[in-house]
Amino acid sequence: MKTTSVLSRKPSLIEIVIFVTLFVLSVIMISPFLWMLSIGFERTANLQPPFPPSFFPKQPSIFNYELVLENATLFKSYLNSGFVAICAVCLSVASSLLAGYAFSKGQFYGKKVLFLVVLGTMMIPMETRLIPLFSMFNKFGLINTYVPLIAPAILYGFGILLSKQYFDQLPDSLREAAQIDGSSEKRTFFQIYLPLTGPITATLAILSFLDSWNAFLWPLVVINDHALRTIPLFLASFSFENGTRLGGLTMALATASILPIVVVFLFLQKYIIRSIALSGLKGE
Incomplete structure (x- = not known):
């Protein structure tokens, strides 16, 4: 009964604000790493880095990582x-x-x-x-x-x-x-x-x-x-x-x-x- 009541309890406004704030901060913190990963998979990034920055490579390729392994x-x-x-x-x-x-x-x-x-x-x-x-x-x-x-x-x-x-x-x-x-x-x-x-x-x-x-x-x-x-x-x-x-x-x-x-x-x-x-x- 106690577990059910805890799960059914609606979050308070303060909890929602804290969750949203932490989520936004986590996105800000992880975005440079996601951008780094995206450029690594961008086939044409060696010629010209994509601008404006994008988190999704336009021409995905593992060419750069093949060079890394070699x-x-x-x-x-x-x-x-x-x-x-x-x-x-x-x-x-x-x-x-x-x-x-x-x-x-x-x-x-x-x-x-x-x-x-x-x-x-x-x-x-x-x-x-x-x-x-x-x-x-x-x-x-x-x-x-x-x-x-x-x-x-x-x-x-x-x-x-x-x-x-x-x-x-x-x-x-x-x-x-x-x-x-x-x-x-x-x-x-x-x-x-x-x-x-x-x-x-x-x-x-x-x-x-x-x-x-x-x-x-x-x-x-x-x-x-x-x-x-x-x-x-x-x-x-x-x-x-x-x-x-x-x-x-x-x-x-x-x-x-x-x-x-x-x-x-x-x-x-x-x-x-x-x-x-x-x-x-x-x-x-």
């Missing part, structure tokens, strides 16, 4: 981005979970101050860290390698914050019971708490993957070798060299470059919502 340089960039993203995800997830557990369940001197320092790293723009980071990696001779693309993922301030908030919601009695049974801190984390971190682990993996895959400024500074270019660098180089002369191919390349993150996000977005809800970021 592009060996793009495939190499995919491999570079995939390798860097996977390594960055592993490092950031592992370090975030370990640090989050330490800040949540551990007892050590200066814990609050150190946690504030970690949170402070979230407020420092990447642009202000470019020169010292570049100088450090250059001093060790690591420029034009994968290391500077992967190593900064070790300190993921937002991931540590999410992990700590998540571990705060897990009962301390589990750790106390393990200590009574003689379990070490390492065993307590890996065998008791770690199996409970599925949602937050998935969320950290998604967010870290998105950050690594979309990174442009930092790879642009530390990578000069074309063989090591990631997807954003390859797409920027291609767009700069060809401009609107090959608009259809450029848009097809752009579509191919964002396809992995779209697929990953669509399939795993529920974990982001679930973990944030469980981590209590709204406060207690």
Whole structure:
């Protein structure tokens, strides 16, 4: 009876306004991607981009995407981005979970101050860290390698914050019971708490993957070798060299470059919502 009454209830005026507003905003947000997809399928877009912009190609063709699949340089960039993203995800997830557990369940001197320092790293723009980071990696001779693309993922301030908030919601009695049974801190984390971190682990993996895959400024500074270019660098180089002369191919390349993150996000977005809800970021 209660379910039937809820389903039969007419939406209020405020709910209708909110729904219409969100629908309009979603259309505005997704329209550039639809336009990009349309130009990629436009056969004549390499000669002259369609104007005014249209969401439906006048001469549909998969010619541009066939060229994309035959592009060996793009495939190499995919491999570079995939390798860097996977390594960055592993490092950031592992370090975030370990640090989050330490800040949540551990007892050590200066814990609050150190946690504030970690949170402070979230407020420092990447642009202000470019020169010292570049100088450090250059001093060790690591420029034009994968290391500077992967190593900064070790300190993921937002991931540590999410992990700590998540571990705060897990009962301390589990750790106390393990200590009574003689379990070490390492065993307590890996065998008791770690199996409970599925949602937050998935969320950290998604967010870290998105950050690594979309990174442009930092790879642009530390990578000069074309063989090591990631997807954003390859797409920027291609767009700069060809401009609107090959608009259809450029848009097809752009579509191919964002396809992995779209697929990953669509399939795993529920974990982001679930973990944030469980981590209590709204406060207690």
